[in-house]
Amino acid sequence: MKRILATAAIMLGLLMMSTPVMAGSNPCNPCSMQEQVNPCNPCAMKKQMNPCNPCSIKTKPANPCSMQKPANPCNPCSMKQVKGQWGTPGNTPIREHAFDNFRQAAELGKQMWNDENLGTSGMACLSCHSDHDLLNLDRNQNFPHYVKMVGDVVSLDQMINYCMLNPMKGKPFAKDSKELTAMAAYYRAYRMQYIHEQR
Numbered sequence: 281m282k283r284i285l286a287t288a289a290i291m292l293g294l295l296m297m298s299t300p301v302m303a304g305s306n307p308c309n310p311c312s313m314q315e316q317v318n319p320c321n322p323c324a325m326k327k328q329m330n331p332c333n334p335c336s337i338k339t340k341p342a343n344p345c346s347m348q349k350p351a352n353p354c355n356p357c358s359m360k361q362v363k364g365q366w367g368t369p370g371n372t373p374i375r376e377h378a379f380d381n382f383r384q385a386a387e388l389g390k391q392m393w394n395d396e397n398l399g400t401s402g403m404a405c406l407s408c409h410s411d412h413d414l415l416n417l418d419r420n421q422n423f424p425h426y427v428k429m430v431g432d433v434v435s436l437d438q439m440i441n442y443c444m445l446n447p448m449k450g451k452p453f454a455k456d457s458k459e460l461t462a463m464a465a466y467y468r469a470y471r472m473q474y475i476h477e478q479r
């Protein structure tokens with residue numbers, strides 16, 4: 281009996297000694313002693329910087345923008361209640377008049393893509409880009425990407441303004457203008473049409 285007890289005690293001792301060593305050696309072991317610094321632990325210290333991590337400390341938001349937010353900064357519905365939040369009265373709009381929806385923007389864009397007086401060359405965007413020509417849509421690339429004619433990597437807005445300046449011999453659109461958004465919206469609608477037709 282004594283011997284059995286002694287053996288059991290030795291085994292228990294070995295188990296207690298070996299467990300933390302094994303757990304400590306594997307950083308992803310949830311039983312690891314160093315849980316607070318374990319990179320695999322969702323509640324690890326590092327992640328407390330993220331205000332959307334449910335484990336983060338709500339009283340110390342690391343994100344300066346979250347200072348203005350109500351109790352739950354991750355709830356999109358809570359945005360309405362806060363003055364100064366994006367898209368709410370009291371915030372600074374990017375332009376005087378907003379579009380109500382995408383279709384409205386795309387429709388204005390369509391008129392503009394067809395307009396021969398948009399620049400001074402007498403051409404419209406669709407003089408060169410009708411039937412989805414020269415838009416490299418078959419490559420299915422998102423912007424920004426490299427465009428050979430420009431010799432640079434450009435965003436869609438930059439590409440529109442490049443074509444305004446060069447083939448169209450017109451003026452580039454202002455960064456936050458409705459016109460530039462409308463041009464980009466029609467590009468998207470035109471691209472969707474292309475994708476739809478390819479199916």
Ligand code: HEC
Pocket residue numbers: 393398403404405406407408409414415416427428429430436439440443444447448463467
């Ligand atoms: C004289 C012909 C011409 C006119 C007019 C023209 N473009 Fe272009 N456009 C081109 C050419 C050529 C390319 C580049 C093709 C290349 O390098 O692969 C291009 C490229 C583009 C691209 C990028 C294609 C890609 O690779 O993703 C967009 C977007 C674009 N044009 C929009 C417009 C818009 C908007 C207008 C009117 C404001 C316009 N273009 C007017 C000839 C024209």
